[in-house]
Amino acid sequence: MAIDQLADGRWKVDVEPIKGKRFRKTFKTKGEAQRFEATCRSKIIESAQWSPKPRDRRRLAELVDCWGRLHGRSLSDYEGRRVIMDRMVERLKNPVAITLTAADFAEYRARRLASGISPKTLNNELSYLRAMFNELRRLGEIDYQNPLSLLRAIRVQERELSYLDTAQIDQLFAVMRNMRHPHVELIAMICLVTGCRWGEAQGLTVSRVADGALQFVNTKSKRRRVVPIDPKLADRIRAHLREHGAFSNCRDRFDEAVARAGLNLPAGQKSHVLRHTFASHFIANGGNILTLQKILGHSSLAMTMRYAHLAPDHLQDVLAFGPAREFRHFFDTPRSEHQPS
Incomplete structure (x- = not known):
C-alpha cells in the first residue's frame, strides 16, 4: 500500500508515481501522509519531467511528410x-524511425553499392536523410539523437573537371550559330563570360541587366550575385530579351550542340563545362582564387580550390622554398668509379 501505519502509530508513505521515481516519508498523522501522497501523484500531471512522453512510434515515411x-x-x-x-523509405521498408540505426543504413548502402549504384548517389541519400533528422530535432518534432550523425560518407575519387580550350570554344559556338535557335547561343555566351550556372543565365530578365553587370538572383546559394560584363554584351542581352521575350529552357539543345561539335565530356558536365571553362581560364590567366569564389558564388573556398592547380605559379613554392635548391648537386648524374675525371 502507498500509506501504511507503523507499530509506533506513525504513518509511512511509500509512493512511486512513475517507474524509477519512488518516495518514502513518515508522518505523525494520516492526513499529512495523504496530502504528501496526493502531491507526489499530482506531479505527473503538472510536470513534463514527471510525465514522460510515450515512445515515438512514427514510421520513417511519416517523418518525411x-x-x-x-x-x-x-x-x-x-x-x-x-x-x-x-x-529510399520504400527500399528501407519504412521502419519505425526511432529504431533505425547507423548499422541498418550501412547495410542498406552496402546492398545498393553492390548492385552498381554510384557512391555519389549513396552519399546524397545519406546527406538527405541525415539532414531530415537534424531539422526535425531542431524543430522539436523528435526528441532523440540523429541515428545517422556518426555515419561517414563514402570517400569518392574526385572527378576530372573538363574545360574547353580556345579552339573548342570556337567550334562549339559555330555549331550553335548554325542551329538557329533563338536563345541557346546567347545563354551559353553568358555562362562562358560570367561563370554562372545554366539555370542562372536562363532566369535573367531585362531588369537584371545593367550597363556593365548582370545580377543573378535565383542562385543555388540563395545569395544575390553581381558579375561585371562588357557593356556591348549587356546591350545585346537587353535587345534580345525585348525582341524574343524571356529565355526558354534550351539545355537539351546545348547538349545537342556539344554532341555535334564532337566534344567528349564527362557525364553530368555538359552545360557545366562552360562554368568550368570560365573558372579554368580565369585562374590560368592569373586571376585571384578569392575573387573567383565570389564570382562563382561558392559558399566554401574548398569548392573553388579545385581550380587552383591551373594557376601559373601553382605549387612553384616547392622549387623556390623547398630543400631542392640547396642540394641541386645531388641531381647530377653520378659518374662511374671507372669513369675518368
Missing part, C-alpha cells in the same frame, strides 16, 4: 529530393 511540411517545401530542390527520399 512532417519534414516536407515544416521545412522541405522551402528548399529549391524539394521536388527532386522528395522523390529520392520516398524511394
